[in-house]
Amino acid sequence: MxxxxxxxxxxxxxxxxxxxxxxxxxxxxxxxxxxxxxxxxxxxxxxxxxxxxxxxxxxxxxxxxxxxxxxxxxxxxxxxALDNIRFPKTTEECEAAAGEFLAISRGSAVSNCVSVHDGYLLRIQTPSAGEVGNVRSYFSGHYQCNGVNVQAACDAHCRFLFIGVAGPGVVVHLFSVFPVLFPG
Known part of the structure; x- marks a missing residue:
């Protein structure tokens, strides 16, 4: 910075x-x-x-x-100035975002892409039963540790469009349930 x-x-x-x-x-x-x-x-x-x-x-x-x-x-x-993380909502915003990906892709290989998504398991200490309703839900079998699932989406310029703590570690892919915002 x-x-x-x-x-x-x-x-x-x-x-x-x-x-x-x-x-x-x-x-x-x-x-x-x-x-x-x-x-x-x-x-x-x-x-x-x-x-x-x-x-x-x-x-x-x-x-x-x-x-x-x-x-x-x-x-x-x-x-x-601090309210700058917004996922495109309108058709026009989605088309503009897709145009930015198309402009930076080689041979127009990336078309109709509004954002790129990824997740991360943030490791945590095992929460107590008094802190959460279901302690076991924070255990990720894939990573064999306790954590919370963090999801993020970026635009073509690597600026965040969405950041969220998606749920306990057992939650794997929240983005698979997102509605389609940009019809092909």
Missing amino acids: SVESFTNLVETLGDALNVDEHQGRRRGGHIEPALRLFCTIRWLAGGSYLDIAGLVGVSSSRLYQIIDKTIHAIATSSEP
């Missing part, structure tokens, strides 16, 4: 990342919005919570509070 993109994101989130400075000083120090966003992005990119907490100078539990509040600020933002 470029410095300009990072700065724009901090400005876009604005007040949602701000906290009461007086209260922050009472807990050991105020953590600036840019630093909150840095912690969250670094953690989402796979950074160790121990490294990030040590770098910023907060406890592990405080780091997770920062991450949780920052993700909540991003997810609940009404800012149009």
